[in-house]
Amino acid sequence: MVAHVSTVAFQGVDVVDVDVQVQMGAGLPAFTIVGLPDKAVGESKERVRAALNALGLALPPKRITVNLAPADLAKEGSHFDLPIALGLLSAMDVLPDDTLARYTALGELSLDGALAPVAGVLPAAIDASARDRGLICPAAQGGEAAWAGELDILAAPDVLALVNHFKGTQMLSQPVARARHERAPAAPDLRDIKGQETAKRALEIAAAGGHNLLMSGPPGAGKSMLAARLPGILPPLSAAEALEVSMIHSLSNTLPEGGLMTARPFRDPHHSASLAALVGGGTRARPGEVSLAHRGVLFLDELPEFSRQALESLRQPIESGRAVVSRANHHVAYPARFQLVAAMNPCRCGHLDDPALACSRAPRCATDYQARLSGPLLDRIDLHVDVPAVSAADLALPVPAEGSAEVAARVSAVRELQRRRYAGPVEGQAILTNAEADGEMLDSVAAPDADGKALLTEAAEKLKLSARGWHRVLRVARTIADLDAGDADAPVRRVHVAEALSYRRVAPGH
Numbered sequence: 001m002v003a004h005v006s007t008v009a010f011q012g013v014d015v016v017d018v019d020v021q022v023q024m025g026a027g028l029p030a031f032t033i034v035g036l037p038d039k040a041v042g043e044s045k046e047r048v049r050a051a052l053n054a055l056g057l058a059l060p061p062k063r064i065t066v067n068l069a070p071a072d073l074a075k076e077g078s079h080f081d082l083p084i085a086l087g088l089l090s091a092m093d094v095l096p097d098d099t100l101a102r103y104t105a106l107g108e109l110s111l112d113g114a115l116a117p118v119a120g121v122l123p124a125a126i127d128a129s130a131r132d133r134g135l136i137c138p139a140a141q142g143g144e145a146a147w148a149g150e151l152d153i154l155a156a157p158d159v160l161a162l163v164n165h166f167k168g169t170q171m172l173s174q175p176v177a178r179a180r181h182e183r184a185p186a187a188p189d190l191r192d193i194k195g196q197e198t199a200k201r202a203l204e205i206a207a208a209g210g211h212n213l214l215m216s217g218p219p220g221a222g223k224s225m226l227a228a229r230l231p232g233i234l235p236p237l238s239a240a241e242a243l244e245v246s247m248i249h250s251l252s253n254t255l256p257e258g259g260l261m262t263a264r265p266f267r268d269p270h271h272s273a274s275l276a277a278l279v280g281g282g283t284r285a286r287p288g289e290v291s292l293a294h295r296g297v298l299f300l301d302e303l304p305e306f307s308r309q310a311l312e313s314l315r316q317p318i319e320s321g322r323a324v325v326s327r328a329n330h331h332v333a334y335p336a337r338f339q340l341v342a343a344m345n346p347c348r349c350g351h352l353d354d355p356a357l358a359c360s361r362a363p364r365c366a367t368d369y370q371a372r373l374s375g376p377l378l379d380r381i382d383l384h385v386d387v388p389a390v391s392a393a394d395l396a397l398p399v400p401a402e403g404s405a406e407v408a409a410r411v412s413a414v415r416e417l418q419r420r421r422y423a424g425p426v427e428g429q430a431i432l433t434n435a436e437a438d439g440e441m442l443d444s445v446a447a448p449d450a451d452g453k454a455l456l457t458e459a460a461e462k463l464k465l466s467a468r469g470w471h472r473v474l475r476v477a478r479t480i481a482d483l484d485a486g487d488a489d490a491p492v493r494r495v496h497v498a499e500a501l502s503y504r505r506v507a508p509g510h
């Protein structure tokens with residue numbers, strides 16, 4: 001007889017059903033797992049054996065075969081421990097086969113039989129709910145699973161609790177979705193920043209329209225400080241976005257315990273981050289920083305210090321909103337619609353424009369340093385701002401009247417206006433911000449008036465704007481007009497185009 005337990009494998013954010021089949025037959029005692037297990041799955045034998053021992057059960061001296069079907073799909077991760085253990089218990093007649101049939105199970109076992117958290121509980125729960133099944137998962141993740149909606153969840157602290165539940169001796173209670181997480185502890189306020197009005201304005205435009213931003217200036221001018229204040233002016237995730245973002249964080253096991261992500265993600269990987277850490281993949285398929293920043297911000301401080309390969313790998317996700325990770329014999333894709341915010345010094349010593357402080361190699365060192373960033377990458381950044389050193393006079397200024405709360409209110413109003421503008425009939429292609437508008441859509445919503453068009457045409461020739469550059473200027477101009485008018489139908493005028501153009505990078509030699 002073969003015992004069956006359902007579990008899942010993940011392909012990007014998609015869930016694939018996996019059938020765990022356990023057979024105990026005559027023959028020399030052996031315990032094998034087949035069906036393309038990776039190392040973590042292979043090692044699950046030892047954890048399962050120990051966990052059963054902890055229950056006072058020994059594996060029978062038979063030939064035990066565990067098959068993970070479909071056999072041609074690679075199985076990764078430690079969440080197969082629990083379904084394998086349940087399959088064995090069922091094959092040993094400790095658990096009735098028919099009750100298990102209504103559940104999808106996932107969880108990692110410790111040697112003492114306790115269930116440890118695993119990646120992917122939320123997508124697994126959503127899939128189980130869609131198929132009218134229940135879910136068995138580690139106790140710590142019951143709250144996470146409960147977000148999937150109406151489904152029967154058994155969140156067990158250990159295998160013993162599950163056995164008791166199925167025997168009817170001690171029932172597990174249904175976990176509840178916990179109240180949405182409180183907002184993160186108050187983000188630092190824009191009020192702390194003296195001067196830097198241009199940079200603050202650019203930060204507001206970037207936040208309002210979801211545009212990419214690059215700040216360049218000497219050390220200590222406040223670039224990192226400005227970026228750290230971005231989460232404080234971004235609106236929280238909508239309910240639909242929260243679920244979408246939480247799915248990705250569930251897959252990398254970075255979800256706050258039991259909660260859904262509600263604050264917009266803000267990811268700031270160090271410049272030593274590897275390519276795999278940045279865009280995903282590596283020995284195990286995991287979402288990278290670009291996907292963890294989905295619907296939020298990816299902040300790259302000291303941009304030129306990132307490896308060239310890592311920087312170039314960002315181009316494709318920026319353009320398509322998806323990070324494609326290649327595996328041994330196929331590709332998986334994770335959503336990666338993030339806003340890139342970056343900061344850099346103009347040269348290695350950082351004091352290019354200050355003859356008193358600049359090193360002896362200026363301006364050569366600056367050319368070398370900036371050359372680490374490729375043209376195509378820079379072309380994808382809509383807003384380039386210089387953040388000059390703060391003067392003593394600026395530092396002595398009183399605290400600015402306007403802080404994050406006021407800016408956040410304007411950003412939130414403009415985001416709402418964009419949501420209404422793009423909430424159209426286009427199914428499955430949800431545009432939420434001006435930064436995502438493209439092609440015909442962009443032409444119809446961001447067409448400037450005659451004066452604006454004349455200015456843009458003239459500038460395009462002078463600045464040698466690429467077609468991409470042209471569209472990026474239009475998107476920024478649309479956001480500036482939105483901030484200006486607060487009305488979705490207000491036209492993009494010459495002043496808006498002019499301001500958008502002022503944030504374009506002027507290519508060297510122009």
Ligand SMILES: Nc1ncnc2c1ncn2[C@@H]1O[C@H](COP(=O)(O)OP(=O)(O)O)[C@@H](O)[C@H]1O
Pocket residue numbers: 192193194195196217218219220221222223224225226343390
């Ligand atoms: N515009 C500013 N207003 C007030 N303090 C500032 C400003 N710019 C820099 N500082 C001070 O200098 C420190 C370093 O700023 P930081 O943002 O790390 O600079 P950068 O990233 O440009 O090198 C901050 O922690 C803050 O104390």
Ligand SMILES: [Mg+2]
Pocket residue numbers: 220223224225301343
């Ligand atoms: Mg800094």
